Amino acid sequence: MSKNIVLIGLMGSGKTTVGKLLAQKLDKKFIDTDEWIENEEKISINEIFSRFGESCFRNLETDILKKICLSGNQIISTGGGIVEKPQNIDILKKKGIVFYLYAPVEELYQRIKNEKNRPLLNNDAPKWALENLLKKREKFYELCDIKIDTTDKNVDQITSEIIEKFENYD
DSSP states (O other): OOOEEEEEOSTTSSHHHHHHHHHHHHTOEEEEHHHHHHHHHTSOHHHHHHHHOHHHHHHHHHHHHHHHTTSOSEEEEOOTTGGGSHHHHHHHHHHEEEEEEEOOHHHHHHHHTTOSOOGGGOSSOHHHHHHHHHHHHHHHHTTSSEEEEOTTOOHHHHHHHHHHHHHTOO
16 A cells, blocks of 8 residues: 655645645545545534634544545645644654645745635734744644745646655655
8 A cells, every 4th residue: 555645734835736736646536634524524614613613623633534544545635733733643644754835924825815714814913823823833844754845836846846755755
């Protein structure tokens, strides 16, 4: 069974876009953990956050990961905060190679500033919130197997870099 390719990183880093292209190029199944949760729970991420809180959502992420990671040969795009539970990183690393898609806060903000489906940025200072999320999560993102700087790169360049590093990973 081939290992999974797991994409972690802050919102706007390109996990879903890159993940879909990787799945297409490598003929692997694409899984977005946020999408999976919405389908399983029949409710949006925004609604889970507002009705049940972030900790409930984080527990759902862990439950979903345990199911998803029973299989290999997948491209898994995770929610940006999935790394906040160390248990999740362990689950992902057992069956996959974890890639951290990195970009500076300014670039991430430019990519997502007009999106309304980001519950952690629904406030008066979204850029500041993004900076704080990165400070809070960076030590967890750095536990990845491979860090990919996505700054000033297009989706094809990022995808090619991941494929090359995945194929050469021992």
